[in-house]
Amino acid sequence: xxxxxxxxxxxxxxxxxxxxxxxxxxxxxxxxxxxxxxxxxxxxxxxxxxxxxxxxxxxxxxxxxxxxxxxxxxxxxxxxxxxxxxxxxxxxxxxxxxxxxxxxxxxxxxxxxxxxxxxxxxxxxxxxxxxxxxxxxxxxxxxxxxxxxxxxxxxxxxxxxxxxxxxxxxxxxxxxxxxxxxxxxxxxxxxxxxxxxxxxxxxxxxxxxxxxxxxxxxxxxxxxxxxxxxxxxxxxxxxxxxxxxxxxxxxxxxxxxxxxxxxxxxxxxxxxxxxxxxxxxxxxxxxxxxxxxxxxxxxxxxxxxxxxxxxxxxxxxxxxxxxxxxxxxxxxxxxxxxxxxxxxxxxxxxxxxxxxxxxxxxxxxxxxxxxxxxxxxxxxxxxxxxxxxxxxxxxxxxxxxxxxxxxxxxxxxxxxxxxxxxxxxxxxxxxxxxxxxxxxxxxxxxxxxxxxxxxxxxxxxxxxxxxxxxxxxxxxxxxxxxxxxxxxxxxxxxxxxxxxxxxxxxxxxxxxxxxxxxxxxxxxxxxxx
RNA sequence: GUCCCCAUCGUCUAGCCUGGUCUAGGACACAGGCCUUUCACGCCUGCGACGCGGGUUCAAAUCCCGCUGGGGGCACCA
Numbered sequence: 001x002x003x004x005x006x007x008x009x010x011x012x013x014x015x016x017x018x019x020x021x022x023x024x025x026x027x028x029x030x031x032x033x034x035x036x037x038x039x040x041x042x043x044x045x046x047x048x049x050x051x052x053x054x055x056x057x058x059x060x061x062x063x064x065x066x067x068x069x070x071x072x073x074x075x076x077x078x079x080x081x082x083x084x085x086x087x088x089x090x091x092x093x094x095x096x097x098x099x100x101x102x103x104x105x106x107x108x109x110x111x112x113x114x115x116x117x118x119x120x121x122x123x124x125x126x127x128x129x130x131x132x133x134x135x136x137x138x139x140x141x142x143x144x145x146x147x148x149x150x151x152x153x154x155x156x157x158x159x160x161x162x163x164x165x166x167x168x169x170x171x172x173x174x175x176x177x178x179x180x181x182x183x184x185x186x187x188x189x190x191x192x193x194x195x196x197x198x199x200x201x202x203x204x205x206x207x208x209x210x211x212x213x214x215x216x217x218x219x220x221x222x223x224x225x226x227x228x229x230x231x232x233x234x235x236x237x238x239x240x241x242x243x244x245x246x247x248x249x250x251x252x253x254x255x256x257x258x259x260x261x262x263x264x265x266x267x268x269x270x271x272x273x274x275x276x277x278x279x280x281x282x283x284x285x286x287x288x289x290x291x292x293x294x295x296x297x298x299x300x301x302x303x304x305x306x307x308x309x310x311x312x313x314x315x316x317x318x319x320x321x322x323x324x325x326x327x328x329x330x331x332x333x334x335x336x337x338x339x340x341x342x343x344x345x346x347x348x349x350x351x352x353x354x355x356x357x358x359x360x361x362x363x364x365x366x367x368x369x370x371x372x373x374x375x376x377x378x379x380x381x382x383x384x385x386x387x388x389x390x391x392x393x394x395x396x397x398x399x400x401x402x403x404x405x406x407x408x409x410x411x412x413x414x415x416x417x418x419x420x421x422x423x424x425x426x427x428x429x430x431x432x433x434x435x436x437x438x439x440x441x442x443x444x445x446x447x448x449x450x451x452x453x454x455x456x457x458x459x460x461x462x463x464x465x466x467x468x469x470x471x472x473x474x475x476x477x478x479x480x481x482x483x484x485x486x487x488x489x490x491x492x493x494x495x496x497x498x499x500x501x502x503x504x505x506x507x508x509x510x511x512x513x514x515x516x517x518x519x520x521x522x523x524x525x526x527x528x529x
Numbered sequence: 530g531u532c533c534c535c536a537u538c539g540u541c542u543a544g545c546c547u548g549g550u551c552u553a554g555g556a557c558a559c560a561g562g563c564c565u566u567u568c569a570c571g572c573c574u575g576c577g578a579c580g581c582g583g584g585u586u587c588a589a590a591u592c593c594c595g596c597u598g599g600g601g602g603c604a605c606c607a
Contacts, residue, residue: 011607046606111605122530129603156605175534176546185532185603193605200607224533224602245534248601252540256599287541287556295543295555314542317600321540324557334570488567496568 003036004215008062008069009204011043012054015267016061018320019219019249019259022285024067026217026246026313029286029301031070033308036215040072041207042083045197050085061268065278066301071211079211084203091198094206094236095157095191103235104191106145107137107158129187131161138188157192159201159228159235168227168234173244174313181227189228201225205232213241220245220315221258244310246289247317259320273355275348276325280332284325288318298328491515 006027010020024038031038040062044050059074071077081087098104109117117134138160140148149155162183169180191202198206208216223245233240250256251263259266265274271281282301291314292299292307299307333341353361488500491512497503504512 009607013607043607049606107605114604154605158605172534179533181532187603190605195605197605199605204607219601220534221601222607225607227533247535250600254539254599258601284541291542293543297541297556311546316535316542318542319540321557324541327557331570492567498568499565500567 001034002214004030004034005036005039005211005213006031006215006217007039007041007208007211007213009041009043009207009218010058011046011049011200012051012058013046013049014054015269016054016058018266018268018271018285020058021062021065021067021268021281022249022288023217023219023246024062024065025282025286025301025304026244026289026310028067028069029305029308030215030217030310032305037070039077039079039211039213040069040074040082041211042073042085043200043203044083044085045193045200045203047085047195047197055083057269061272064272065268065282067282084198084207087203087207088197090210091192091203091206092196095198095202098159098191098232098235099157101235103160103231104157105138105160105188106140106149106155107135107188107190108140108148108153108155109137129185131163131184131186131188135188154194156190156194158188159191159231161186161188161228161231168230170226170230170240170243172223173242173310174246174315176311179223179226181224186227186231189225191232201228201232205229205236205238208241209233209236209238215244216241217244217246219248221248244313246313247315249288250317250319252319252321256317256319264320264322269355272351273348275344276329277332277344280325280329284328288320289314298331487516490518 008020008024008027010016028038030036040059042055042058044055055073059072062068069075071079071082073082076082095104099106121129121134135158137158164183167180167182168186169178171177172179189201190199192198207213226243226245230240249259251259253263257263261267265271272278279300283299283304286299286301286304287297290304290308290312292304293309293312294307296303333344336344356364487504488497491500492498492503
C-alpha cells in the first residue's frame with residue numbers, strides 16, 4: 001500500500017467530540033500501517049463560532065487518547081500553517097484560479113433574496129439550491145460584476161456547477177462502489193464567504209491538496225458535499241484522494257439517530273473525567289467500524305495497526321453501547337496491575353479539577369470530610385448515563401402541608417419496617433443468651449453475633465492469621481448462617497463488601513465490638529417501634 | 530418533500546466480494562449453574578438474528594430487482 005497521508009480536521013466550535021476520536025483512530029491507524037503521516041488541521045473558518053480554547057481542548061483530548069499526529073498547529077510541519085484562519089491568503093489565490101477558469105462566480109444576493117428564491121423553488125417543487133436559471137448572478141457580465149465590487153456591494157463566490165445533464169462521481173472505498181450525483185442536484189455552493197473566509201468546502205479541498213492528503217477519512221454526513229468537492233478538484237485539475245466515509249456513531253435508542261449531546265454524553269472530556277481508560281475508549285471506538293479478522297475484540301492500538309486493513313471498515317451505522325464500553329473498562333481496570341491502576345486513578349483525579357472547575361472542585365473537597373469517602377461519591381451524578389429516581393426523593397420535594405406530613409411519616413414508617421424485616425429469619429438463640437441480654441431492648445440475632453465474637457476472642461487470637469485467612473470452626477458451629485450477613489452489615493455498613501474476615505482483621509477487635517454495640521442499639525430502636 | 534447511504538441475535542459484529550463446509554460463530558447484556566459464609570472476578574450452560582417479497586441457481590445470509598425500515602444531506606456551520 002502506498003503511504004497514506006491522512007488528516008483529522010476538527011472545527012474548534014465546541015467540546016471535543018467522541019466522533020473526532022473515532023475518526024482519528026482510523027486516520028492514524030491508516031497512516032501508521034502504510035508508513036505515511038497523520039496530520040491535525042484546525043478548521044477554524046467560522047469566525048463566529050471558533051474559539052481558541054476549543055482548539056486546546058481538542059489537542060489535549062486527542063493526546064490523552066494517545067492519538068497524536070505527525071504534523072499539526074502545535075508542532076508545525078512541512079505544510080504549515082495548520083490552522084485555516086492563518087491560510088486565508090492561500091484560499092484567495094486559489095479562488096482566483098477557479099474564477100479565471102470559469103468554475104466559480106461572484107454572487108451579490110442578499111440573505112433575503114436567497115430566502116425568497118428557496119420559497120419559489122419550494123412552490124415549484126424543485127430541490128432547493130442556488131443554480132441554473134435561479135441564479136441571476138451567474139448571468140452577470142464581467143463589467144457588471146466589476147462595477148458592483150467597486151460600489152462596495154458585499155459578495156460571496158460560488159461554485160459554478162455545470163447546468164447540463166451530466167453528473168459527478170467518486171469511488172467510496174468503504175462502500176466499495178462509485179457514488180454518483182447529477183449536476184442538477186447540486187447547488188452552487190458558497191466557496192468564499194463575504195467576510196473573505198473560505199467555507200469548509202473550499203478550504204478543505206485546497207488544504208488537502210496542498211498538504212498532499214491522499215486518503216480522506218471522515219463521517220458519511222459528508223457524502224453529499226463530496227460531489228461538490230470533486231467538482232472543485234476537477235476545476236483545479238487535481239487528482240482525487242481516496243475517500244473513506246465512516247458510518248456515523250448512533251444513539252443507542254431505538255431510533256439510532258446520529259449520536260447527539262441531547263441524548264448522550266459525546267464530549268471526550270466527559271469520558272476522561274468519568275474515568276474511562278483511554279486505551280479502552282480507543283479500543284471500543286475502533287470496534288464501532290472495524291473488526292479484526294480473528295474476531296478478537298480486545299486489542300491495543302498497535303495491535304489494531306498491525307492487522308489494519310481498510311477493506312474491513314464497515315458501512316453500517318453502529319449504536320454506541322455504553323453498557324459494553326463499561327464492561328470493557330471494568331474488565332480492564334480489574335485485571336490490570338496495581339501500578340497502572342493507581343496511575344489511572346491518579347490521572348483521573350488530577351483531571352477532575354479541570355473538568356469540574358475550581359469552584360465545583362472545592363465544593364466537592366468541602367464535602368470530602370470523611371477521608372474514607374471516595375471521590376465518586378460526590379461526583380457520580382455527573383457520570384451516570386441513567387439516573388435512578390427514588391419515590392422518597394420525589395415525595396420529599398413536595399411543599400409541606402398537614403396531609404403531606406402525614407404521607408411523609410407513613411412512608412417513613414414503611415421504610416423502617418422494611419429495614420426491620422432484614423431480621424425476619426432470626427436464628428434460634430439459646431434461652432440463656434436472650435435472658436442475659438435482657439429481653440426487652442436487645443436484638444437476639446445481633447447479640448448472638450456479639451457474643452460469639454467475644455467467645456472467639458477468648459478462644460483464639462483475633463489479630464492472628466486464623467481470622468485473617470480461615471474461618472474458625474468454633475465460630476462456625478456457634479453461629480447460624482444468617483448471622484454472617486448481620487456481622488457484615490454491622491461492621492461494613494453494607495450487604496456487599498470485601499471479604500469479611502480480612503476486613504474484620506483490618507478493623508481490629510475493638511472497632512468490631514464497638515460497631516456491633518452500635519448496631520445492636522440501632523436495630524433495637526427500630527424493632528421497638 | 531427531495532437526493533443519497535445502510536440493513537445478520539436487544540446491542541457490536543464474523544460470514545457475503547470468491548454461492549454449498551452456516552441446523553449462522555464470537556462479544557456485551559440477560560437467565561440458570563459452578564466457585565465463593567456477601568459482592569465482584571473466573572468458569573459452564575441457556576436465551577437470542579440472516580427485515581419482507583420476487584427472481585438467478587441443483588443450491589442464497591451470501592448474486593440481482595422491488596418493497597419496507599432506519600439513517601444522513603439539502604446554510605455565507607463544519
